[in-house]
Amino acid sequence: MLPIYLTFMLLLPLLGGLTCAVAGRKLPRALVEVLACATVWGSFVCSVLAATVYTGPQVITLADWFASFDLAIPVSLYLDPLSLSMVVMIGFVCGLIHVYSVFYMREDEDYARYFALLNLFVFAMLTLVLGETLPLLYLGWEGVGFCSYLLIGFWYSDPDNATAGRKAFITTRFGDVALMIALAWMFQLFGTLSITKVNGMGFLMPVSVLTMLGILFLVAAMGKSAQMPLMVWLPDAMAGPTPVSAMIHAATMVTAGVYLLARLLPLIGSSKAALAAIAVTGGLTAFYGATCALAQRDLKRVLAYSTISQIGYMMLGVGAGAVTAATFHLLVHAFFKALLFLGAGCVIAAMHHEQDIYKMGGLRRSLPLTFWSFLIGAACLAGIPLTGGFFSKDSILLAVWLKGGVLYQALYLLGLLTALITAFYSFRLMFLVFGGGNGHVHRSSGLTVMQAVLIPLAILGLFGGLLDLPSYLGGGYLSGFFATLPASDIPTGSHEQEIALQVVAGIVALLGLGAAYFRYGKGRSERMREAQAQPSPLLSFLAQGWYFDKLYHLVLIRPYQACAGFFSERVDRGVIDASVDGLSAGLGGAGRLFGRWSTGKVAVYLISFAAGGALILGYLAWLAL
Numbered sequence: 001m002l003p004i005y006l007t008f009m010l011l012l013p014l015l016g017g018l019t020c021a022v023a024g025r026k027l028p029r030a031l032v033e034v035l036a037c038a039t040v041w042g043s044f045v046c047s048v049l050a051a052t053v054y055t056g057p058q059v060i061t062l063a064d065w066f067a068s069f070d071l072a073i074p075v076s077l078y079l080d081p082l083s084l085s086m087v088v089m090i091g092f093v094c095g096l097i098h099v100y101s102v103f104y105m106r107e108d109e110d111y112a113r114y115f116a117l118l119n120l121f122v123f124a125m126l127t128l129v130l131g132e133t134l135p136l137l138y139l140g141w142e143g144v145g146f147c148s149y150l151l152i153g154f155w156y157s158d159p160d161n162a163t164a165g166r167k168a169f170i171t172t173r174f175g176d177v178a179l180m181i182a183l184a185w186m187f188q189l190f191g192t193l194s195i196t197k198v199n200g201m202g203f204l205m206p207v208s209v210l211t212m213l214g215i216l217f218l219v220a221a222m223g224k225s226a227q228m229p230l231m232v233w234l235p236d237a238m239a240g241p242t243p244v245s246a247m248i249h250a251a252t253m254v255t256a257g258v259y260l261l262a263r264l265l266p267l268i269g270s271s272k273a274a275l276a277a278i279a280v281t282g283g284l285t286a287f288y289g290a291t292c293a294l295a296q297r298d299l300k301r302v303l304a305y306s307t308i309s310q311i312g313y314m315m316l317g318v319g320a321g322a323v324t325a326a327t328f329h330l331l332v333h334a335f336f337k338a339l340l341f342l343g344a345g346c347v348i349a350a351m352h353h354e355q356d357i358y359k360m361g362g363l364r365r366s367l368p369l370t371f372w373s374f375l376i377g378a379a380c381l382a383g384i385p386l387t388g389g390f391f392s393k394d395s396i397l398l399a400v401w402l403k404g405g406v407l408y409q410a411l412y413l414l415g416l417l418t419a420l421i422t423a424f425y426s427f428r429l430m431f432l433v434f435g436g437g438n439g440h441v442h443r444s445s446g447l448t449v450m451q452a453v454l455i456p457l458a459i460l461g462l463f464g465g466l467l468d469l470p471s472y473l474g475g476g477y478l479s480g481f482f483a484t485l486p487a488s489d490i491p492t493g494s495h496e497q498e499i500a501l502q503v504v505a506g507i508v509a510l511l512g513l514g515a516a517y518f519r520y521g522k523g524r525s526e527r528m529r530e531a532q533a534q535p536s537p538l539l540s541f542l543a544q545g546w547y548f549d550k551l552y553h554l555v556l557i558r559p560y561q562a563c564a565g566f567f568s569e570r571v572d573r574g575v576i577d578a579s580v581d582g583l584s585a586g587l588g589g590a591g592r593l594f595g596r597w598s599t600g601k602v603a604v605y606l607i608s609f610a611a612g613g614a615l616i617l618g619y620l621a622w623l624a625l
Contacts, residue, residue: 002053003060006077009046009087010126012039017119024112036115037098040122044091051084057484059132059196066135070191078132078196081481082262082327086129086255089331093251093338093457094122100342100453101243103446104349108241114154118247121147125252129259134183134193137260141179141224144253145172151248152240164239171233175223175257182216199266207271214274217264218281221257225311228285232548234308235292238300242345245300249307250338255330258314262323269321276407279319279400283411283418286312288546290421294428295535295542299344299355302429305545306381307337309422313396316411322399324482328468329392336380336389336461339454343374346450347433357429361436371434373454378430380461382423382513385506388464393419394505395468401501416508423512424519431520 016039024032057080066073098118105114124143131137146169153165183193189205190198202210221227226234234254238245248254261268261278268274289309296302310333317326348355350367364371380389397419401412468478541547 002050002058002079003062005046005050005053006060006079006130007062009043009050009091010123010130012042012046013119013123013126015039017116017123020112020116020119024116027112029111032112032115033102036119037095037102039119040091040098041095043122043126044088044095047084047087047091050079051088054079054084057081071187071193073133073135073193075136076132076194077130079130081485082259082323083129085327085331085478085481086259087126089334090122090125090129090251093334094118094125094247096453096457097243097247097251097338097342100246100345100450101241103449104243104345105241106446110154114151114241117147117151117154118244121151121247121252125256128256132195134186134195134198137195137263138179138183141220141256141260142176144256145169145176145224148237148244148248148253151244152237154240154244158239161239164233164236168233168237171230172223174230175220178216178223179220179260182213182220185216186213195263199264202267202270207273210268211271211273214268214271215277217261217268218274218278221261221278221315222281223257224260225254225257225315226308227257227281227312227315228288229548231285231288231308232545232552235301235304235545238298238304242300242341242348245304246338246341246345249304249341250334254307254311255314255334258311258318258326258330261315261318262326265318265321265323275319275321277319279316279408279411282312282315282317282319283414284312285309286316286418287414287421288312290418290425292542292545293425294421295539297356297358297543299347299357299360299429299433300341302357302425303337303340303344306340306422306425309418310337310381313393313415313418316415317396317399320396320399320403320408322396323485324468324478325392325395325399327482328395328478329389331467332380332388332392332461332464335457335464336377339373339377339457339461340381342450342457343370343377343454346370346447346454347374349447349450357432360433362434364434367434367451369451370454373451373458374434375430376458376462378426380464382426383419383505383509384423384513385502385509386465388461388467390502390506390509391465391469392467394502397505398498398501402497416504419505420508420512423509424516427513427516428520431516435521 016036020032020036027035057078059076059078061074061076063075064072065075098115101114101118105111108114121144124140124147126140128137128140128144131140149165149169151165152168153162156162156165186198187193189209190201192198219230222230234249237248240248286309289305289307289312293302293305293309296305310329314326314330314333317323317329346367347360347363347370350363350370351360354360376387380387383390383393397412397415400408400415466477535543544550
């Protein structure tokens, strides 16, 4: 039964997307919405059924895709604890986002294109996760990139939205090229592109080769998961509809890079340099995202930078060799980040599509259900003790500390500092959006259902820590479930160490909450002063994302524009077009000159004939001499 469940898990969203794309405009809107939602929920049901019959890692070959000489690429799916946990999460979260989208996009007339892309997005992500061969994984990898490009620029009539979509597509190309190079090199090295086979063949290669492969996969993950220095596309991706932001940030695209590194960790994990590079990238990106979120005024951009930061934590966990901890945080983060984005969508819809947090306030009484749900999400993001985010983030920090060495201890301290900043900006957001007096809101007909979608996500975020409790509390489900995964050796700490580190992490989170309260929780006057004040150079630096966009414009875009201008003006127009125009003018002039002989007078033709004959005879006489 497992092959059937996996096949339908993929086919349902694919068929739903194709149906909406081909016939969606001819079908009633309600039917398109029901079809789009039903296919994703059907895929989720298949994932649950697959979980019920799962007995161990399995490779399931459905068909032959390509075969030429020694290259054979079957359509093979691989189900193990990592992919199984991912597909269940993807199906559930994306199913809720589809239901939410029905009401959020109620006034948009281009519903068929929207739901077609949303369904195809789910299919591409499931293909990426379940693919047992690297080409199949790459197919899903490019699929999520293509769908995200079209969904970020969904309202393409606005030039800013279209530009944001192109920016995401172009930026992620750098990582995609690195992944393609890695795949070609791996086939040359190992003679196979099967993930399960190459994961067991790392001992055949020198460490230097594994290090280079690890760096290539890291660059691929930088692009797709918005890690430094390829993170500039993600804040601008907020141009798309809010449910799209929730899907990209919570359940699909940005987690793809983390999944790729976790999946191939048995291959690259023996390279300490590669692991260190992954850990440093994650630690620096987590700090970068947290500091930038401090200075944002746009509600969705705060959450966008928080996603960059939290994905950085996951990368830090993978760099420490802790696949279980990284996946634990990935799952819990999917719940509370989807909760925060969908909660932000409720706020934006109620505030007449206003997104400036300094123009909000007092929504605690106007939107009580959104307030309590958003509060749970913010507490999880901040790592407040006993929330799911606290346990998942602490598991990563614990793994980094136990990894030992100066580098990883420094990264642990950087992770603690990032946690402090995260708690501060999380509750800065809460106090500015929901604190203060009564806020005036617009209640649309679908707002009640949109708020109801938040409830299961809030429950899962709040109690997500039960997925993998600390060992001194008896351990959790994920640790035992992931025990069969091949991974790097991870040292285990004593119960005293775990408790001490959790106490430190809890104190840091509460300090951030307290600092946010003293800064923003005392009334509206402080809000007004800060909203009207001229930002300091430091705040401008953080608000502009450390000026990475300006740096890339200076280093990459301006030289490209200068070269393009030179080749366009000097080479294309000055040389190529001028040559063609000159040749055509010369031929035209010659034609006009010869055309003057066409006078219609017989005498002119006889003289011309005689002159030509004389020239021929003169030429022959010259040859004879």
